[in-house]
Amino acid sequence: xxxxxxxxxxxxxxxxxxxxxxxxxxxxxxxxxxxxxxxxxxxxxxxxxxxxxxxxxxxxxxxxxxxxxxxxxxxxxxxxxxxxxxxxxxxxxxxxxxxxxxxxxxxxxxxxxxxxxxxxxxxxxxxxxxxxxxxxxxxxxxxxxxxxxxxxxxxxxxxxxxxxxxxxxxxxxxxxxxxxxxxxxxxxxxxxxxxxxxxxxxxxxxxxxxxxxxxxxxxxxxxxxxxxxxxxxxxxxxxxxxxxxxxxxxxxxxxxxxxxxxxxxxxxxxxxxxxxxxxxxxxxxxxxxxxxxxx
Numbered sequence: 001x002x003x004x005x006x007x008x009x010x011x012x013x014x015x016x017x018x019x020x021x022x023x024x025x026x027x028x029x030x031x032x033x034x035x036x037x038x039x040x041x042x043x044x045x046x047x048x049x050x051x052x053x054x055x056x057x058x059x060x061x062x063x064x065x066x067x068x069x070x071x072x073x074x075x076x077x078x079x080x081x082x083x084x085x086x087x088x089x090x091x092x093x094x095x096x097x098x099x100x101x102x103x104x105x106x107x108x109x110x111x112x113x114x115x116x117x118x119x120x121x122x123x124x125x126x127x128x129x130x131x132x133x134x135x136x137x138x139x140x141x142x143x144x145x146x147x148x149x150x151x152x153x154x155x156x157x158x159x160x161x162x163x164x165x166x167x168x169x170x171x172x173x174x175x176x177x178x179x180x181x182x183x184x185x186x187x188x189x190x191x192x193x194x195x196x197x198x199x200x201x202x203x204x205x206x207x208x209x210x211x212x213x214x215x216x217x218x219x220x221x222x223x224x225x226x227x228x229x230x231x232x233x234x235x236x237x238x239x240x241x242x243x244x245x246x247x248x249x250x251x252x253x254x255x256x257x258x259x260x261x262x263x264x265x266x267x268x269x270x271x272x273x274x275x276x277x278x279x280x281x282x283x284x285x286x287x288x289x290x291x292x293x294x295x
Contacts, residue, residue, distance in 0.1 A: 008050065011083055013043040014076040017055065020044070020064065021073055026056075085118060096125040097274030102138040102150035103130060105222060106239070107262060111285065112151060112166075119281050126274045134195045134220070142267045148275050149266045153239075155197070156259040163263040164282055169239045171198065171257035173250040176232035181253065186214035188234030190225050193218050198237045198257075205255045 019029035020040070030040040048055050055069035065073065103112070116128065133141070135152040142150050151166070159165060175181065191199040206213050217228045222242055229236050229247055237257055243249065264282050266275060 009076075009079065010043070010047065010050075011080070013047040014072075014080060016040045016043045017047070017069070017073060018076050018080065020056070025064070081118075085122065094125055095123045095274050095277050097127075097272060099126060099128045099272070099274050099278060100146065100148045101128055101130045101278075102141060102147045102152065103132050104135055104138070104152050105132055106153070106241070107151045107166075108132060110166075110262075112282075115281055115285055119278055123274070123277060126277070128278075134192065136195045136197050136200075139265075142265060145267055145269060147267060148269070148272060149264060149278065151262065151264045153197075153260045153262055155201075156261050159261050159263060160265065163265050164279065164286060166262040166264060166282075166286060168259055168261045169241065170259055171237050171239055172243050173235055173254050173257070174229055174238050174243055174247040175235045175250055176230060177246075177248045179232040179234070181235070181250065186212040188216045189213035190217040190219070190228045190234045190236040191215050192222075192225065193220050201257070202237055202254075209255060211254065 016029060016033065016035075019032050020026055023029045023032050026040050026044075027037050030037045033040065044055060051068075051072075053068045054066050055072060057063055057066055057069075101116075116130075119126070120128065131141075131147070135154060138147065138150040138152045139154075141147040153169075156168070181187070189202070191202070193199075202213065205211070216234050217225070219225055219228070222238075225236050225238065226242050226244070228234065229238070230244075235250060235254075238247075239260060264279065266279065
């Protein structure tokens with residue numbers, strides 16, 4: 001039998017490779033994995049010998065990975081996902097129940113969709129009903145007991161001790177470069193509807209600094225606000241993923257927006273094994289091999 005036929009990809013070595021990418025280097029990856037730097041280096045070196053190719057460049061100031069290393073990372077993510085999913089599937093106690101889940105529009109385009117898909121495969125006895133609503137509405141539904149769990153945006157200072165922090169973003173004032181912003185008179189304002197906490201913050205700030213906003217567009221969709229900004233209809237507050245190169249970030253004219261945090265928050269009600277299991281999946285993703293990504 002040839003050597004090529006007995007090659008193996010060691011799971012721990014692939015996990016170390018992924019940690020090097022996520023943490024930005026071997027030293028930080030070792031700390032993240034609870035291993036010594038030499039142990040991580042040995043795993044990668046053994047993988048390189050087995051594959052007969054270099055995976056790390058090891059050049060100061062150069063890229064972290066070779067082309068082969070970058071290619072292997074793509075396979076490693078899929079292999080680790082399947083490996084960990086198989087372990088959980090074969091070792092789990094069957095979970096039954098129902099979950100009423102609330103999401104914001106932005107979180108439907110994140111890694112959370114992948115987590116929910118995997119949760120559905122692992123736990124076919126759990127029914128998840130998902131509603132896509134704005135953050136303030138989700139908070140009200142949680143308080144009323146109409147939702148079991150919500151994944152939503154809040155301002156950084158509103159994060160609660162029991163919230164699961166998923167990721168953070170900045171907010172920006174933006175407009176079209178072609179739109180003049182005169183020093184006086186009402187400022188045309190593009191806004192989500194009354195349930196948008198961006199809007200409420202902007203209106204509160206306007207009252208404090210004397211700015212007058214004239215709302216010229218109410219739209220519940222981020223796509224509609226983005227289109228209005230590009231068309232030069234007015235200024236808007238947008239999170240960073242919606243700010244594009246053809247927009248101008250307005251600095252110094254208005255109060256700087258606070259940062260926003262995406263959190264998973266559960267309702268205050270009796271424990272539910274199905275919800276506990278979903279929260280464990282989310283926590284594992286946040287604290288594990290990779291942070292959540294957004295489209």
